[in-house]
Amino acid sequence: MAAHRQDPAVPARRARSAAPATIAEVAAEAGVGKATAARALGNYGAVSPDARARVLAAAEKLRYRPNSLARSMTTGVTQTIGVIVADISNPFFAGVIRGIADALDATQYTAIVLSADEKLAKEKAAVGVLMDKQVDAIILASAALLPDQTEHILEAMSRNIPIVLIDRKVRGLDLDAVVINNREAARDAVRRFVELGHRRIGFVWGPAVRDGARDRAGVLAAAEIRLWSETERLRGYTEALDEAGIPFDPVLVTSCDHNEEATVGAFGAMLALPDPATAVLTTETDALVGTLRAIRDAGLKHPDDISIIGFDDSSWASVMAPPLTMIAQPMLELGRAAARHALARITGDDFDVVVETIPAALVPRASLAPPRAPAGVTAGGGR
Amino acid sequence: MAAHRQDPAVPARRARSAAPATIAEVAAEAGVGKATAARALGNYGAVSPDARARVLAAAEKLRYRPNSLARSMTTGVTQTIGVIVADISNPFFAGVIRGIADALDATQYTAIVLSADEKLAKEKAAVGVLMDKQVDAIILASAALLPDQTEHILEAMSRNIPIVLIDRKVRGLDLDAVVINNREAARDAVRRFVELGHRRIGFVWGPAVRDGARDRAGVLAAAEIRLWSETERLRGYTEALDEAGIPFDPVLVTSCDHNEEATVGAFGAMLALPDPATAVLTTETDALVGTLRAIRDAGLKHPDDISIIGFDDSSWASVMAPPLTMIAQPMLELGRAAARHALARITGDDFDVVVETIPAALVPRASLAPPRAPAGVTAGGGR
DNA sequence: CTGTTAGCGCTTTCAT
DNA sequence: ATGAAAGCGCTAACAG
Numbered sequence: 001m002a003a004h005r006q007d008p009a010v011p012a013r014r015a016r017s018a019a020p021a022t023i024a025e026v027a028a029e030a031g032v033g034k035a036t037a038a039r040a041l042g043n044y045g046a047v048s049p050d051a052r053a054r055v056l057a058a059a060e061k062l063r064y065r066p067n068s069l070a071r072s073m074t075t076g077v078t079q080t081i082g083v084i085v086a087d088i089s090n091p092f093f094a095g096v097i098r099g100i101a102d103a104l105d106a107t108q109y110t111a112i113v114l115s116a117d118e119k120l121a122k123e124k125a126a127v128g129v130l131m132d133k134q135v136d137a138i139i140l141a142s143a144a145l146l147p148d149q150t151e152h153i154l155e156a157m158s159r160n161i162p163i164v165l166i167d168r169k170v171r172g173l174d175l176d177a178v179v180i181n182n183r184e185a186a187r188d189a190v191r192r193f194v195e196l197g198h199r200r201i202g203f204v205w206g207p208a209v210r211d212g213a214r215d216r217a218g219v220l221a222a223a224e225i226r227l228w229s230e231t232e233r234l235r236g237y238t239e240a241l242d243e244a245g246i247p248f249d250p251v252l253v254t255s256c257d258h259n260e261e262a263t264v265g266a267f268g269a270m271l272a273l274p275d276p277a278t279a280v281l282t283t284e285t286d287a288l289v290g291t292l293r294a295i296r297d298a299g300l301k302h303p304d305d306i307s308i309i310g311f312d313d314s315s316w317a318s319v320m321a322p323p324l325t326m327i328a329q330p331m332l333e334l335g336r337a338a339a340r341h342a343l344a345r346i347t348g349d350d351f352d353v354v355v356e357t358i359p360a361a362l363v364p365r366a367s368l369a370p371p372r373a374p375a376g377v378t379a380g381g382g383r
Numbered sequence: 384m385a386a387h388r389q390d391p392a393v394p395a396r397r398a399r400s401a402a403p404a405t406i407a408e409v410a411a412e413a414g415v416g417k418a419t420a421a422r423a424l425g426n427y428g429a430v431s432p433d434a435r436a437r438v439l440a441a442a443e444k445l446r447y448r449p450n451s452l453a454r455s456m457t458t459g460v461t462q463t464i465g466v467i468v469a470d471i472s473n474p475f476f477a478g479v480i481r482g483i484a485d486a487l488d489a490t491q492y493t494a495i496v497l498s499a500d501e502k503l504a505k506e507k508a509a510v511g512v513l514m515d516k517q518v519d520a521i522i523l524a525s526a527a528l529l530p531d532q533t534e535h536i537l538e539a540m541s542r543n544i545p546i547v548l549i550d551r552k553v554r555g556l557d558l559d560a561v562v563i564n565n566r567e568a569a570r571d572a573v574r575r576f577v578e579l580g581h582r583r584i585g586f587v588w589g590p591a592v593r594d595g596a597r598d599r600a601g602v603l604a605a606a607e608i609r610l611w612s613e614t615e616r617l618r619g620y621t622e623a624l625d626e627a628g629i630p631f632d633p634v635l636v637t638s639c640d641h642n643e644e645a646t647v648g649a650f651g652a653m654l655a656l657p658d659p660a661t662a663v664l665t666t667e668t669d670a671l672v673g674t675l676r677a678i679r680d681a682g683l684k685h686p687d688d689i690s691i692i693g694f695d696d697s698s699w700a701s702v703m704a705p706p707l708t709m710i711a712q713p714m715l716e717l718g719r720a721a722a723r724h725a726l727a728r729i730t731g732d733d734f735d736v737v738v739e740t741i742p743a744a745l746v747p748r749a750s751l752a753p754p755r756a757p758a759g760v761t762a763g764g765g766r
Numbered sequence: 767c768t769g770t771t772a773g774c775g776c777t778t779t780c781a782t
Numbered sequence: 783a784t785g786a787a788a789g790c791g792c793t794a795a796c797a798g
Contacts, residue, residue: 020542022775033785038777045778046783063538068515069452069461070775073790078452088484088496089477098472101498105505110512112495113471115484122488129493132451155446159403260698285698292702315643315668316699319675405791416769421793428794429767453791456774 021062029058072134081111081342082130084123086141088115092312092331093141096166099335100139107343118143124152137162137342145225147172162345166338169228178337178356182229185327185360186236186281189309193279194244197370198307202270202277203237204263204287206253214250233283252277263290271298278371279307285314303369313363322366329360404445412441455517464494464725465513467506469524471498475695475714476524479549482718483522490726501526507535520545520725528608530555545728549721552611561720561739565612568710568743569619569664572692576662577627580753581690585653585660586620587646587670589636597633616666635660646673654681661754662690668697686752696746705749712743
């Protein structure tokens with residue numbers, strides 16, 4: 001019978017009824033010393049075949065399992081890599097996690113995953129938990145925007161815990177990172193629109209900007225204090241416009257909250273313009289879904305009324321009518337690379353900071369078309 | 384390529400350069416005994432305000448962080464709940480994880496997540512890892528189909544680790560579980576079809592069945608050795624048919640592999656029948672996507688040519704043209720409930736096994752319509 | 767209220 | 783090749 005003492009601070013020690021066998025018990029059962037048993041079980045040092053066999057048999061009999069806590073206690077190593085994703089319900093991160101796990105499968109390491117739900121406070125707590133659990137490295141998709149939001153990362157660094165950033169670089173931090181070529185991917189997408197003849201190209205989601213500051217400089221400045229990946233995507237957008245000599249029009253960059261509901265309104269407004277968007281690049285799945293709803297609400301159809309390219313391919317995109325052109329992020333690849341870098345750091349190789357950029361791939365489908373001839377102008381492809 | 388030292392057994396002990404402060408150091412700095420420091424830091428026992436202040440100051444100064452491994456070592460408790468999901472890239476499980484994390488947020492417990500990728504071998508390894516890490520409880524979405532595939536679960540049970548099953552009961556195991564009302568949800572969906580006048584109702588994904596055994600009994604028998612949730616959904620389907628006096632036609636239940644590609648072919652065949660399906664219930668997102676592709680390939684449209692209801696609502700479903708009627712699984716709720724049950728078990732309450740069933744909700748959208756009048760019969764609703 | 771002592775289960779010198 | 787003993791950082795008895 002387990003004695004239950006309700007001491008609030010200290011949880012009751014687990015009932016020892018089914019206490020697992022310890023190495024001492026295995027040693028006793030096998031008639032050898034603890035050290036010999038440990039060597040046989042741990043497969044190191046030198047053990048006579050005879051002793052080894054007896055130990056293994058005893059372990060089997062007692063259903064011995066090593067207590068990894070105790071092992072880590074003495075070795076100072078947990079064989080565990082902590083992963084903190086910004087939002088586990090984002091399929092992108094789910095894919096990344098899978099990539100990490102895949103890469104680790106071939107090793108003795110295990111990934112333990114925590115989600116910060118895009119909240120800095122939760123991210124900090126998660127880093128704390130992982131440090132306290134003595135993980136050997138941390139793979140982190142951080143929500144930190146500003147340098148003064150990075151104490152938790154600096155703390156981990158000062159404790160010599162290797163950190164690999166994924167998906168998002170953090171401004172002001174010189175850390176290993178694995179990211180997508182966000183800027184180029186966005187630029188290529190916009191180029192695609194330009195080639196088709198579009199000049200009114202929308203961008204969903206841009207940064208929230210105070211109404212007064214809604215000019216090019218204001219928007220770009222606001223983007224600087226957003227997630228690195230968002231900033232990059234917006235930069236790619238502006239670069240492609242510049243290339244094509246298309247003036248930047250802040251009205252074509254949303255300033256709404258980053259959720260589906262708000263997007264419906266924001267993009268609806270963009271469609272109601274006297275000179276509406278004829279093409280749109282969306283930076284996330286929810287941005288795309290909101291955009292699609294706004295298009296439908298306006299009674300419009302893609303690609304006839306508007307061309308679409310979205311970040312984050314999904315099997316759904318292929319069954320839309322017509323199917324959507326998407327930018328596929330190589331999430332598995334990204335996860336695998338992150339795991340590799342973490343492992344390399346753990347090994348202790350003292351190499352320079354490495355930032356690996358993995359290219360996203362445009363998946364062309366049927367959501368692209370030339371812009372409709374503007375009202376009052378007879379149809380018949382201009383160029 | 385990083386240099387990999389393949390020392391299989393013993394990883395290098397982490398450099399102690401930035402060795403974190405221990406409680407002994409804090410105690411010394413504060414000029415008190417280890418125990419007093421521990422009490423102050425751990426917020427238990429009785430400590431004089433003066434001593435407490437000094438300890439806290441010292442801890443702050445040395446940037447002390449408790450080593451949770453050491454703590455767990457002596458307390459026998461890790462304040463950690465292990466979560467094993469069948470597939471982390473399935474948005475359903477992502478939502479469940481989030482629900483678990485939400486519920487745990489209010490406690491001292493942390494969830495650590497592992498994905499088994501629907502592979503029994505990985506699941507077993509994951510259970511092993513969690514046992515070795517001494518988690519206080521395990522929340523598990525198991526891929527185990529048969530009683531003889533459950534040794535790992537039995538093992539954990541025999542070690543008195545509370546286990547809460549999610550999404551899938553495991554046949555032959557009497558364990559706490561939190562599940563969806565799969566059978567009723569499927570039955571209601573089919574009833575909906577029946578009410579609209581459908582009598583040729585497809586079911587994607589059914590169990591794989593040897594061609595020879597493709598009769599009602601064969602299909603149901605095959606379903607018995609599939610995931611519990613799948614079995615239930617098929618049962619709901621057959622129950623609704625029985626109710627309506629519609630004969631079970633094995634041709635309307637797929638027997639293909641459970642992936643998108645295979646589904647396209649399988650459902651295509653169902654559409655090519657002389658007496659094709661006029662409605663279809665899909666049990667997973669990939670099943671739905673494959674089905675939609677087959678419909679498109681056949682040049683058909685929903686809901687005119689075929690009505691659709693799918694399991695697992697997604698924001699995508701709402702922007703399909705027309706939007707799809709879906710069965711929304713309350714994943715957050717399910718996760719929260721699972722966490723609650725796990726916590727309750729940890730507390731040691733010795734209650735009976737509890738199975739909580741959370742209802743799924745049909746989200747009606749525009750993908751439902753009466754069947755087209757069969758060829759050669761003039762239109763005009765029969766009943 | 768506080769310090770001392772004894773472990774938790776494991777790995778690792780260090781003798782033998 | 784093997785065993786005895788020390789110790790990882792912490793908490794928990796037990797004295798004071």
